[in-house]
Amino acid sequence: MNYADLFRVTLPETVLELAAFVVLVMDLVFLRRAARKMRLAVAALVGAAGCGAALWALQLQGHGGLSLGASGEAVLLATGGFAQVAQSGILVLTALTLLLLIDAEFTRHAGEFVAVVLMAAAGGLLVAAAQDLLVIFVGLELLSLGLYILTAFAKNSAKSAEAALKYFLFGGMSAAFLLFGFSYFYGLSGSTNLWQIQRAIAASGPSPLFYVAWILVVAGLGFKVAAVPFHLWAPDTYEGAPTPAAAFIASVSKVASFALLITLSLNWLRPGGNFSGEEHLLEGIYRAWQPLAATLLFVAAASMLAGNLAALAQTSVRRLLAYSAISHAGYILLGIAVHPVYSGQGSAPAFLQSTIGPAIRSTDAVLFYVLTYGLTTIGAFGVVAVVERATGSDRLDAFLGLHRRNPVLAAVLLVLFLSLAGIPPLVGFWAKFNLFAAVLGASAGVVPFALVALAVVLSAVSLYYYLQVLKRAYVMPAIEETSGKIEKIKAHPLTLAVLVLIAAAVLLLGCFPALLEGWIEAFTPNL
Amino acid sequence: MFLNLHPNSAPLLAFTIYLSFAGALVEALLPKSKPALARWLALIVAVSGLAVAVQGFAAGMGSNQAARVTIVDLPWVPSMGIHFLLAADGISRVLVLLTGLAAVAGVLFSWNIELRTNEFFAFFLALIGGVYGVFLSFDLFLLFVFYEIAIVPKYFLIAIWGSTRREYAAMKLVLYSFMGSAMVLVGLLAVYAASGSHSTSLDALAHADLPVSFQMWCFPLVFTGFAILAGMWPFHTWAPTGHVAAPTAASMLLAGVVMKLGAYGCLRVGIALFPRGLDPWGFSFIGIGSWRDLFAVLAVIGIVYGALAALAQTDFKFVIGYSSVSHMGFVLLGLMTLNRIGVTGAVLQMFSHGIIAGLLFAIVGRIVYDRTHTRQLAELETMHLAKRLPFAAWAFVIAGVASMGLPGFSGFVAELQVLVGAWMVNPWWVAAAGVGIVVAVAYTWRALQKAFFGDAPPSPHLHEHGQELAAITWPEVTGVVLLAGVSLFVGLYPEILLDAIEPAVKTLLAGGGQ
DSSP states (O other): OOOHHHHHHTTHHHHHHHHHHHHHIIIIIIISSSOOOHHHHHHHHHHHHHHHHHHHHHHTTTTTTTTOSTTTOOOOOOOOHHHHHHHHHHHHHHHHHTTTTTOOOOSSHHHHHHHHHHHHHHHHHHHBBBOOOHHHHHHHHHHHHHHHHHHHHOTOOHHHHHHHHHHHHHHHHHHHHHHHHHHHHHHHHHBBBBBHHHHHHHOOOOOHHHHHHHHHHHHHHHHHHHHSOOOOOOHHHHOOOOOOOOHHHHHHHHHHHHHHHHHHEEEEEEEEOOOTOOHHHHHHHHHHOOOOOHHHHHHHHHHHHHHHHTTTTBBHHHHHHHHHHHHHHHHHHHHOOOOOOOSOOOOOHHHHHHHHHHHHHHHHHHHHHHHHHHHHHHHHHHHHHHHHHHOOOBBGGEEEEHHHHHHHHHHHHHHHHHHHHEEEEEEHHHHHHHHHHHHHHHOOOOHHHHHHHHHHHHHHHHHHHHHHIIIIIIIIIOOHHHHHHTOOOOOOHHHHHHHHHHHHHHHHHHHOOOHHHHHHHHHHHHO | OTTOOTTOOOOGGHHHHHHHHHHHHHHHSSTTTTTTHHHHHHHHHHHHHHHHHHHHHHHHOTTTOOOOEEEEEEEEEGGTTTTEEEOOOHHHHHHHHHHHHHHHHHHHTTTTOTTTTHHHHHHHHHHHHHHHHHHHBBBBHHHHHHHHTTTHHHHHHHHOOOOOOOOHHHHHHHHHHHHHHHHHHHHHHHHHHOOSSOOOBHHHHHTEEEEHHHHHHHHHHHHHHHHHHHTTTTTTHHHHHEEEEEHHHHHHHHHHHHHHHHHHHHHIIHHHOOOOGSSSSEEEETTTTEEHHHHHHHHHHHHHHHHHHHOOOSBHHHHHHHHHHHHHHHHHHHHHHHHHHHHHHHHHHHHHHHHHHHOOOOOOIIIIIIHSSOBHHHHHHTTTHHHHHHHHHHHHHHHHHHHHHHHSSHHHHHHHHHHHHHHOOOHHHHHHHHHHHHHHHHHHHHHHHHTTOOOOOOOOOOOGHHHHHHOHHHHHHHHHHHHHHHHHHHHHOOOHHHHHHHHHHHHHTTOOOO
């Protein structure tokens, strides 16, 4: 990879960094004496425009499948394919987060906040495309450091500081695990390139050390996607962080981390290059994958169970969303972990040919799920932010009588929460159905089926806690209603417009899922 | 296939769905301050739906009875072979007609809703739209989508406008429904993966030659999932509490059409897709040797248990709630006969019970309760309602007689057919179900006697007694006349429905769709 290539591939990241710089300069140089609202609006709009520009730069890379360059070359970043889908998703979700920031009140430092969001998003773009351990780690740290700062941004709130400290300590620990695991990978293979690591390990056969390294990596990534048992930070962080920061953590950071998990898992299922004459290598690769998948399945099942059951008992909507995020991470991990099993019969290249189709299907399903989940969560946090600003609390009871206090907001909440619960014709239902069908299509057997059945039953359980919020918004009267006076909840017109747009997208994509699915499939003709 | 239509007949049926959802959307956007507008709009939408249903039903009569007509067939998600496939055969037409009638009656009996009127009718019409959709879907995925759409409005209808322990009842009902639909979804995913046909149309899945061992475990899963909503014992407990807590129109819809969704799913999906799932296991335990025996026994237990429980209730509405469990037992028993006469009887019983239960709930919940503000039989006994509300008393006499299954009403024909069909399979089922019929006479008589013709001395504590009860309004009269008239008409001339149901049942039992 020469520098010209590298510049071309990292153009979107460069654009984001430039936008961050522009935001800072405008805020500090031109708007020092402007009102806070004005500064926030300008910073957010410029930031969103920066995301748009980065999206445009991304389109310049074309609409192709995943491109890794010639095999054997130590490529740093992939272009096209699922990486580009995830990157586009990250940019769109970042822009939405910024647009919902407009009437936030937690900080006076608008420019800094927006700039940090943009830089973290640039880290996310790197993570989604990285093909090299060092790039992965740098990208993850860029993303994570941004998230720690964003979490701590409400300087007047002790909760925010507490959340940031917890998040930082957990994050630092898990980054150490991850780096330790990476160092083993390097030690075993003598390379930091994923493709070369894979070949080296297949040639030598997986050693116990390799599996130790993998467990360490799972611990590191499990932290990023908030999967059990690495999830403990999530409820506290979601609760204490300023709402836009929480929305950003719940959506953008998730998309980037799951794209990384796809990279790692697909590397085992879609070994790059030509294996003619080296069938034993391919076989070794498949054999090495089975225990790796088993660890992911365990984490998936634990996340679904613990997330859904813990959410039942929550009284804070942010914590409820955190546990629901944990359970959704469990569903998504199913799609990543469940892949065809190579039994050792038949030739490995033939097996590779026969499993490419189902593997593509489940990648597409995971991407569809992550993107739509991110969209829905941003909307949900947008509603929570408005309600919280008016009532000063995110308790369930803060939502009492919402349908009279702001009917539009209540309708948006209804659509988004029912979508999270997986009720048709909303997009959450289609995402789940698509993912589970892909899992069953990719892998027959009792264990995948049992896990899908568990996931379906648990999503029925999840309806209970989503309805707890909707019940307060629609069924139970507001506290003041008894005295005859109803306090309306006001929202900025732009905030309301963005929220309605998100709800409309959730409904539209639920009715016509082929729109988004066709777009994703266009990027993943091969792996 | 698309052109195999009776001239300008079937395509209209799809508008039952579109009209209802469009109506729900408009209702949601109406200003809160105009309840009369909301009412009339709902009535217009419901009546248009009924008109389309009647037209679709009438167009299906005549020479091409057995034919199934495709209404709409559009690719929806091409990558998974999912189609937006609406079609109608005789069974669908009859149940769409039932839905139309229940919708109109439901609107008429909710004429006095004053709280958040437009929202009430928005949820009401959304529920109706989902129900129409289930009855017209011939793609399994689409059917499931409509089936789930029908769940959420029920929650809000009961939780917002209900009475006794409404939030508890609403949550219980929704969780039971959603758990049932989760079982169906697991079955749906399994069928899709097992068939490998890359299509979710019911026809394609029925012809997928699924392995017998697969059908053996998938059938009970899907059947139970649907049967939860049909009120199968022992999963019926959501039904009485839900019916009692619901506002009148919602009880009418719950008992009238929503429970039928479950029974319809059992037939259209459970039996049609997994015919071999009903085969004998190869061993038998206390006389039960297959899933068919097991579910038939559960159905019979439901008939007897529901009837006995109805006999013991002190709350008027609970009497009707448990009677629904008992009557739905007949539907499930009819399905498990797997012969033409029994299954035809089951479908006719769905129609008949839908009408009669709607009428009973309307009388108890709207005509009586909204005036007396009590449903306790012991208190009603002191009110001498036969003198003070003669219309209600006579309406209940008619509905009660129809519910007992007396000749001349729709229930008689339906239950008779179910019992004849069951006799051909296992006479013991009939003997046990016969107990249920006898008890049905007893509990209906008891309720009638206590609620309307009681001769207990007036209680001094009831200050209402001295006051005049509000007069019967025109929507109430219209609704009662509509429902009682239909039940009587079908009882006297059952061929009009049987001619549509029977050929469709024959085709379905012979192996799936066409």
